[in-house]
Amino acid sequence: MSDLLGVAVLGAGHMGADHVRRIGTTVGGARVVAVADPDTARAEAAVAGRAGVSVHGDALAALAAPGVRAALVASPEAAHEEVLLAACARGLPVFCEKPLTPDAASSFRVVEAEARLGRRLIQVGFMRRYDAEYAALKSLLDSGHLGRPLMLHCRHRNVASPPHFTSEMLISSSVSHEIDAARWLLGQEITAVTVLRPTPSGDAPQGLLDPQLVLFETSGGALVDVEIFVNCGFGYEVRCEAVCERGSAQVGDDRAMAVHFTGQARQDVAQDYLVRFADAYDREVRAWVTAARSGGAAGPSAWDGYAAAAVAEAGVRALREGSRVTVELAERPGLYG
Numbered sequence: 001m002s003d004l005l006g007v008a009v010l011g012a013g014h015m016g017a018d019h020v021r022r023i024g025t026t027v028g029g030a031r032v033v034a035v036a037d038p039d040t041a042r043a044e045a046a047v048a049g050r051a052g053v054s055v056h057g058d059a060l061a062a063l064a065a066p067g068v069r070a071a072l073v074a075s076p077e078a079a080h081e082e083v084l085l086a087a088c089a090r091g092l093p094v095f096c097e098k099p100l101t102p103d104a105a106s107s108f109r110v111v112e113a114e115a116r117l118g119r120r121l122i123q124v125g126f127m128r129r130y131d132a133e134y135a136a137l138k139s140l141l142d143s144g145h146l147g148r149p150l151m152l153h154c155r156h157r158n159v160a161s162p163p164h165f166t167s168e169m170l171i172s173s174s175v176s177h178e179i180d181a182a183r184w185l186l187g188q189e190i191t192a193v194t195v196l197r198p199t200p201s202g203d204a205p206q207g208l209l210d211p212q213l214v215l216f217e218t219s220g221g222a223l224v225d226v227e228i229f230v231n232c233g234f235g236y237e238v239r240c241e242a243v244c245e246r247g248s249a250q251v252g253d254d255r256a257m258a259v260h261f262t263g264q265a266r267q268d269v270a271q272d273y274l275v276r277f278a279d280a281y282d283r284e285v286r287a288w289v290t291a292a293r294s295g296g297a298a299g300p301s302a303w304d305g306y307a308a309a310a311v312a313e314a315g316v317r318a319l320r321e322g323s324r325v326t327v328e329l330a331e332r333p334g335l336y337g
């Protein structure tokens with residue numbers, strides 16, 4: 001058996017194809033040995049030119065393919081639960097793109113399956129934790145230098161949403177990143193959600209409630225506001241400012257070179273997450289491969305995925321009902337500390 005971790009990549013769309021490339025180029029210690037996508041032409045295209053990779057139309061068939069010792073899930077969220085449970089049954093370490101699953105009940109079934117095994121196998125793709133700027137902010141907050149965090153002000157903007165995007169997905173898909181980042185940065189649970197919305201942008205697809213302003217209350221008494229705007233048209237912008245008792249700190253995407261020329265100042269704005277978070281994706285997959293080679297998992301856990309799903313579900317209710325909704329979390333199994 002090769003010393004390289006044999007990985008089955010399930011889903012060969014934007015993220016899956018990028019992860020196939022990543023494992024084949026920038027991340028050592030692993031090799032893609034199987035790819036699954038019902039659109040097998042996509043799977044073939046993702047592995048074009050790579051020898052020894054089997055292509056499947058069915059994810060469970062790929063999990064059972066020769067040489068598979070771990071799985072990377074990059075299919076749409078509705079397909080995650082089935083393969084996560086199958087991977088747990090086979091004892092395979094899994095990297096699962098966010099969100100863990102589309103709702104809290106299915107996420108908790110995954111948590112229970114992993115908890116029954118008594119060891120972690122799942123890492124969720126909340127890549128902000130691996131971004132250098134977010135990691136620096138986390139260290140600063142943990143140092144206590146600025147005092148207790150009082151508020152996080154977050155902005156999350158996409159150039160345009162995919163055609164299948166719904167008003168609920170602004171919260172369950174996009175804001176899921178801020179949910180995880182806030183829980184991680186503050187070390188607190190989110191306890192209640194309120195969603196406000198202005199008159200939608202005229203450039204948003206018909207019927208899409210875009211943008212929205214999502215407000216979280218936390219167990220430690222902090223407040224987190226998130227502007228989510230998925231059809232802003234001009235760029236991919238993700239920012240977070242922490243306001244603490246004795247100082248503030250901001251991270252975001254203002255790192256590009258600023259050019260002053262012919263009476264104008266100009267700075268490029270990233271156009272999508274694959275560019276803005278390229279290094280973070282590399283780091284998260286590298287960390288996953290390292291843990292998976294020892295048969296385990298590190299980083300954002302299935303519990304973190306479940307907690308994010310529970311908060312997102314409360315957020316979707318808050319959006320629909322126009323009221324403040326409290327978050328109900330199940331009891332945390334001992335496996336997750």
Ligand SMILES: NC(=O)C1=CN([C@@H]2O[C@H](COP(=O)(O)OP(=O)(O)OC[C@H]3O[C@@H](n4cnc5c(N)ncnc54)[C@H](O)[C@@H]3O)[C@@H](O)[C@H]2O)C=CC1
Pocket residue numbers: 010011012013014015016036037038039042058059074075076077079097098099125126127173273
């Ligand atoms: N971490 C991040 O920043 C990002 C994460 N994502 C997440 O990645 C996942 C995939 O998103 P995208 O790549 O943007 O979607 P996509 O639509 O580009 O690709 C999904 C692919 O999965 C395939 N597929 C459908 N059902 C499947 C199944 N049962 N088994 C295997 N493949 C199946 C589709 O044919 C398609 O090729 C989602 O969970 C999404 O939320 C997406 C964008 C960014």
Ligand SMILES: O=C1[C@@H](O)[C@H](O)[C@@H](O)[C@H](O)[C@H]1O
Pocket residue numbers: 158173174177230273
């Ligand atoms: O995860 C992601 C997408 O699924 C989501 O649709 C985008 O809004 C986020 O910016 C991106 O990071």
